[in-house]
Amino acid sequence: MKNKAERILITKSSGQKVPFNVGKLKKSLLRAGANDFEAEEVISEIISLLVEGMSTGKIHKVAFRLLKNVSRPVAARYKLKQGLLELGPSGFPFERYVAELLQVQEYKTQVGVFLQGHCVTHEVDITAEKEERHIMIECKFHNRPGYVCDIKIPLYIHSRFRDVATSKNVATGQPEKFDQGWVITNTRFSEDAAQYAKCMGMQLVSWDYPKNNALKDWIDRSGLHPITSLTTLTQKEKQQLLDDKIVLCKSIVNSREILEHIGVRPPRLQKVQAECTALCEPFPMAVNSIKT
The missing domain is CATH 3.40.1350.10 (Trna Endonuclease; Chain: A, domain 1)
Known part of the structure; x- marks a missing residue:
């Protein structure tokens, strides 16, 4: 499922199209303080919603919404860039x-x-x-x-x-x-x-x-x-x-x-x-x- 997801092109804020990167997303979730299980749960939910051309902004919004249900401080760290x-x-x-x-x-x-x-x-x-x-x-x-x-x-x-x-x-x-x-x-x-x-x-x-x-x-x-x-x-x-x-x-x-x-x-x-x-x-x- 992850291999299939990584063939989907997503749109960065610059407009550049890049393959969806599961590893990069997981790293950002762990950096925010999510544990491995929580990160995998968020990734699975996002993969189920992925469509060609989906913006990174949309992906981040979904991840943020899911993290809020886990821990508000973790969600806040994930939102730092925003x-x-x-x-x-x-x-x-x-x-x-x-x-x-x-x-x-x-x-x-x-x-x-x-x-x-x-x-x-x-x-x-x-x-x-x-x-x-x-x-x-x-x-x-x-x-x-x-x-x-x-x-x-x-x-x-x-x-x-x-x-x-x-x-x-x-x-x-x-x-x-x-x-x-x-x-x-x-x-x-x-x-x-x-x-x-x-x-x-x-x-x-x-x-x-x-x-x-x-x-x-x-x-x-x-x-x-x-x-x-x-x-x-x-x-x-x-x-x-x-x-x-x-x-x-x-x-x-x-x-x-x-x-x-x-x-x-x-x-x-x-x-x-x-x-x-x-x-x-x-x-x-x-x-x-x-x-x-």
Whole structure:
């Protein structure tokens, strides 16, 4: 049955047609915390619904619905990628979220900083410092699945980095101490974008790049899940939290007041906090240290 299913072509968010991959689906289910039996049950149900040209989005929706019946925290982890897409419509919640992920890695961060370059003034999404490292970071948020950041992005960011790095601090008269430019996105980079960045000494971080140290790995290791991953809140309630600059599940683990403020009442309030508590534990499949 599985061999037959893998001859069916499905449609990725980019529009590309690829064979259905049972192994890849099972890996994503196990990564979310499903056990082997639960993963096989979900796979069997999806195979029974598979048709030629079915979208990966539809497959993920079915898997998410089935996982919710098993465990809401598991379903929330499985929804992580979609949860990041829901941090919009503006990119500011994503910038705040990335800053939180960096702080776990012992960086001191500032969001929305204006820096005087040699030629012009730049608004930088995040500056991060750790020990002797001083980094400029541009966040590229997209709320459309399948979006690919092409080579124009690192080209543009590298030029901004060079303009700031070659300028002098107004107060000290010394060169600005920026060591590296980073670009972080919730989607993906093209191959030539990654090649250019590597050549120029830039750091790119996307949903699944670089291997074992991508955005999804940062989140698994830290336990810092966005509130948009939660299955126990409505879209309206999530947006209210984002409007109040609350982006992390951990912010509402022990705060009834925040949830009550947006209209969440018992017994659902306890269910929301229980889901948050489960998500805030660093995921056991992730390694213990965060590489930077």
